[in-house]
Amino acid sequence: MADKVYVDNNEATAAWNTVLFDRFSQYRHIFVVALKRFGDVAIAGQPPRSGDRILDIGCGFGDTAQQLASVAGPESHVVGVDAAERFIEAAQEEAAAAGVENVEFRVADVQTEALSGPYDYAFARMGTMFFANPVAAMRNVRQSLRPGATLVMVVWRRKLDNEWMYRSEEVVDRHVPKPNAEESEALTCGPGPFSMANADTTGDVLKAAGFEQMTFRRVDIDMFVGQDPAEAVEVALALGPAAETVRLAGDDADRVRPLIEQDLLALAGEYQTAAGEIVAPASAWIVSARVPDAG
Numbered sequence: 001m002a003d004k005v006y007v008d009n010n011e012a013t014a015a016w017n018t019v020l021f022d023r024f025s026q027y028r029h030i031f032v033v034a035l036k037r038f039g040d041v042a043i044a045g046q047p048p049r050s051g052d053r054i055l056d057i058g059c060g061f062g063d064t065a066q067q068l069a070s071v072a073g074p075e076s077h078v079v080g081v082d083a084a085e086r087f088i089e090a091a092q093e094e095a096a097a098a099g100v101e102n103v104e105f106r107v108a109d110v111q112t113e114a115l116s117g118p119y120d121y122a123f124a125r126m127g128t129m130f131f132a133n134p135v136a137a138m139r140n141v142r143q144s145l146r147p148g149a150t151l152v153m154v155v156w157r158r159k160l161d162n163e164w165m166y167r168s169e170e171v172v173d174r175h176v177p178k179p180n181a182e183e184s185e186a187l188t189c190g191p192g193p194f195s196m197a198n199a200d201t202t203g204d205v206l207k208a209a210g211f212e213q214m215t216f217r218r219v220d221i222d223m224f225v226g227q228d229p230a231e232a233v234e235v236a237l238a239l240g241p242a243a244e245t246v247r248l249a250g251d252d253a254d255r256v257r258p259l260i261e262q263d264l265l266a267l268a269g270e271y272q273t274a275a276g277e278i279v280a281p282a283s284a285w286i287v288s289a290r291v292p293d294a295g
């Protein structure tokens, strides 16, 4: 939420370890499937090399860590880090069940904790937008990389071009006055999913963190947000800006929830395909950067 200044990542980590973990798990078939479409483009465009040591930042369930381990082959080693221990527990269980041996997962706040290394390649799929101090966090990442190493990250582009999130927030805003995140007891996810949407600002963050040769590649997809309008409404109110407003507003939002749902159902109708699914435009940056050579 823009009206709050975050001094550390404790609140965001608590959110990711509780309500956001639960909702990400419940709607994994929507969120992770959509994120994978962006992640696949990012990895195909700038894959790790065979045998690389790889860092996966904010790795969530660890599916990208497993994917990177497969792309870089059996001689590679991937370390997935996430501040939320419930994601790390799930990632460890899933990699073990899949029999993937060249990955490991650790609980770590990327901004403040040692990330080991040195790594040849760092990757993040929507895992770098929640830092209270993005320069400190990205500098910590850079310090874990060897000279000449590559960073590839997927971040949301501007909200306006992510129509289901943008327009569902507009609906909620019509019914609920913007809550003050400083006063609400509900946990927020920190600076939020669109904090790296501005390429100039994000480029400056990476430059200040010690990276060079930044590139921004725009990728647009049609994002599946529900098998029918009812599921798309649940999704809008589960994760993202509309959901965060509703959580922070608490009783004020609960009182008008039927009206919000009614308007969101109507909105979903605008995005319904002939097959009945709800599909809306979505857009992300694939950002790449490089650590300068030594000397």
Ligand SMILES: C[S@@+](CC[C@H](N)C(=O)[O-])C[C@H]1O[C@@H](n2cnc3c(N)ncnc32)[C@H](O)[C@@H]1O
Pocket (backbone or CB within 6 Å): 009, 012, 013, 016, 017, 032, 035, 057, 058, 059, 060, 061, 064, 081, 082, 083, 084, 087, 108, 109, 110, 111, 124, 125, 126, 127, 128, 130, 131
């Ligand atoms: C939107 S989810 C993306 C998860 C995963 N990369 C994916 O694409 O499915 C953001 C992830 O970043 C993690 N995260 C947020 N702040 C973090 C921090 N300071 N250090 C490490 N991980 C963090 C969250 O716990 C969460 O798993």
